[in-house]
Amino acid sequence: MSTSSDTTTAPGGGTRPAPDTMGGGEERQKLPLFALLALATAVFITSLTETLPAGLLPAMSNDLRVSESATGQTVTIYAIGTALTAIPLTAATSAWRRKALLLTAMAGFAVANTVTAVSSVYGLTMVARFVAGVAAGLAWALLAGYARRMAPVPLQGKAIAIAMAGIPVALSLGVPAGTFLGETLGWRTAFLAMTGLTVVLLLWIAAAVPDFPGQERGERPKMLGALRIPGVAAVMFVTLVFVLAHTILYAYVATFLDDLGMGGHTGMVLLVFGAASLVSIWIVGAGIHRRLRGLTIASTLLVAVSAALLAVLADNTALVYTAALLWGLGWGGVPTLLQTASGDAGGDSADAAQAMLVTLWNVAMAAGGVIGGILLDWVGSDSFPWAMLLLLLPVLAVVVLARGHGFPAKRPGAA
Numbered sequence: 001m002s003t004s005s006d007t008t009t010a011p012g013g014g015t016r017p018a019p020d021t022m023g024g025g026e027e028r029q030k031l032p033l034f035a036l037l038a039l040a041t042a043v044f045i046t047s048l049t050e051t052l053p054a055g056l057l058p059a060m061s062n063d064l065r066v067s068e069s070a071t072g073q074t075v076t077i078y079a080i081g082t083a084l085t086a087i088p089l090t091a092a093t094s095a096w097r098r099k100a101l102l103l104t105a106m107a108g109f110a111v112a113n114t115v116t117a118v119s120s121v122y123g124l125t126m127v128a129r130f131v132a133g134v135a136a137g138l139a140w141a142l143l144a145g146y147a148r149r150m151a152p153v154p155l156q157g158k159a160i161a162i163a164m165a166g167i168p169v170a171l172s173l174g175v176p177a178g179t180f181l182g183e184t185l186g187w188r189t190a191f192l193a194m195t196g197l198t199v200v201l202l203l204w205i206a207a208a209v210p211d212f213p214g215q216e217r218g219e220r221p222k223m224l225g226a227l228r229i230p231g232v233a234a235v236m237f238v239t240l241v242f243v244l245a246h247t248i249l250y251a252y253v254a255t256f257l258d259d260l261g262m263g264g265h266t267g268m269v270l271l272v273f274g275a276a277s278l279v280s281i282w283i284v285g286a287g288i289h290r291r292l293r294g295l296t297i298a299s300t301l302l303v304a305v306s307a308a309l310l311a312v313l314a315d316n317t318a319l320v321y322t323a324a325l326l327w328g329l330g331w332g333g334v335p336t337l338l339q340t341a342s343g344d345a346g347g348d349s350a351d352a353a354q355a356m357l358v359t360l361w362n363v364a365m366a367a368g369g370v371i372g373g374i375l376l377d378w379v380g381s382d383s384f385p386w387a388m389l390l391l392l393l394p395v396l397a398v399v400v401l402a403r404g405h406g407f408p409a410k411r412p413g414a415a
Contacts, residue, residue, distance in 0.1 A: 032150050035209045036162040039143050041201050042102070043166030045109055046136045048174040049194060050078050053129075056178070056187040063187070064122045074129045076366055081133020082140065083362040089134070090141040090355035098146055099211035101138065103202060108135030110198040117191035133362075140358040144339035149212050154289055157340055161285025164336045165278070173274065231345035231405030232353050238296075238395050238406075239338050240360045245391035246303070246331060247368025248375070249310075249384040256381045260314055269324045276328025284333030288340055293407045296337045296399050302330030304392045310385035345406055 053060060053074045061071040093101055112132035119125045144160050151159035182190040249256065254266045262269070284295055306327035313319045338357065346353030375383045399407050 031155055031159055031162070032210070033162070035150060036147060036159055038201065038204045038209050039147055039163040040166040040169075041197075041204070042106055042139060043143060043163055044170045044174060045106070045166075045194065045198055045201065046139050047167050047170035048178060049109055049113060049132050050075065050136065051170070052174075052178045052190060052194070056182040056190060059182060059187040063120060064125060066122050070122070074125060076369060077126050077129045078133040078136065079362040079366040079369075081130040082137040083133075083359050083366065084137075085134045086137030086141050086358040086362070087355045089138055090352070090358075093138065093214070095214040097211055097214060098142065098149075099205070099209060101214070102142055102146065102209070103205055105135045105138040105142065106198055106202055106205065108132070108138070110195050110202070113191045113194040113198065117188045117195065137355075137358060137362075140361070141355040144343065145354055146209075146212070148343055150210065157288030157292070157336070158285045160340055161281055161288065161333070161336045164339065165281045167277075167332075167335055169274075169278070229346060229353075231402060231408075232342070232356075234398050234402035234406030235338060235341045235345050235353070236356055236360055238398055239342075239357050240364050241391050242300070242303075242334060242338075242395045243361050243364035244368050244371070245307075245388045245395070246334075247365050248372040248391075249307070249388050251365075251369045252372045252376060252381060252384060255376065256310075256384055257320075259381045260320065262317065262320060265317070265320075269321065272321055272324045273328040273331075276325045277332030280329045280332025281336065283329075284336050288333075288336065290410075292337060292340060292344075293399070293403070293409055295333065296341070296407050297396070299330045299334055299337060300392055300396045300399060302326050304330075304389055304396070306330065307385040307388040307392065311382075311389060314382070314385070341407055344408075 053071065060074070061067060064071060096104075109132060112128045112135060115128035116125055116132075119128060143163055147159040147163040148156045178190045178193075181193060253270070254263070257263055257266050257269060280299070284299075287295055303326070306323040309319055309323040309326070314323075339354065342353045342357045371387070372384065375381075375387060403409060
């Protein structure tokens with residue numbers, strides 16, 4: 001995080017806005033909700049842009065004159081764009097004013113989604129999707145730290161939770177809505193609607209989101225050096241393996257349910273998962289300041305129990321819905337928990353840690369799609385929850401063992 005004149009060092013490392021930027025008295029305990037909702041909308045756009053093609057594959061593949069599997073790679077190329085560029089672009093733009101950088105990243109989405117909407121050439125569409133992934137790398141490395149800097153230390157967890165609420169909203173409401181819009185008015189309309197929303201967001205950011213300086217030349221983030229900071233490696237490992245476990249099943253949940261004879265329930269199962277994720281976001285936001293470690297352990301256990309139910313008792317429709325509920329309750333707050341843990345552990349190198357987290361997150365998503373596809377072809381979809389459960393065991397072990405750093409019993413700055 002920046003250590004420029006508008007910030008002070010928070011207990012245990014990291015930065016927070018200096019008193020003259022926070023206001024006094026009661027204002028210190030208030031969140032800039034309108035500005036944070038703009039960040040949540042940015043998160044929503046990044047998440048929905050990535051996953052929107054999944055619900056529009058048949059129509060897109062027909063117009064682009066390629067197979068559905070080839071069209072599905074529009075999701076993979078997005079994740080690759082983010083994974084390849086998040087760290088170098090974060091380093092290259094570390095001196096930029098934060099507001100200018102955020103506006104640039106979101107403008108990238110407007111351009112990429114517009115090109116995707118009008119393109120009839122597969123290669124051009126893939127280039128546009130790669131550009132969207134690059135913009136996502138910039139945005140993801142920026143947004144959590146931006147939310148932290150807007151809030152007083154006791155409310156930083158809540159600020160990040162509000163910003164990250166865009167993820168479950170995109171998954172539970174955005175993807176079904178985009179799919180419906182695409183089926184009704186055409187898939188190109190769905191992407192143009194994303195462009196329109198992004199233009200509105202650009203105006204919103206310009207009007208309501210405060211600006212912060214970047215980092216001075218001598219204090220720009222050193223990515224590999226951040227890994228040597230106690231706790232950072234533990235958070236990165238948990239990020240990589242937890243997201244991998246989640247993605248193996250989530251990327252193929254429609255296939256998994258179809259093989260169970262529940263193909264007609266996919267929308268409702270995802271709605272239950274998304275609604276539970278929103279509840280999880282609220283719970284994590286309310287308790288993260290004092291209970292980050294406990295909430296991370298609870299999230300891991302909830303997702304593991306969900307995987308166990310799906311592995312053993314997936315022939316029971318009611319238990320599948322129960323598993324979706326537990327999965328959402330466990331997963332919804334995970335982005336907030338991991339980004340907060342990354343910021344806490346990174347301290348003054350939080351921007352570097354955040355860039356690594358974004359990269360590993362997208363590497364895990366891409367790998368989850370590939371590994372899930374291999375498991376589907378070689379073993380079958382019933383292997384997904386077993387793979388998920390197996391991966392969550394080392395996640396739980398690392399969180400429990402990282403008691404001193406990474407997932408400490410008491411967060412820096414907590415009362």
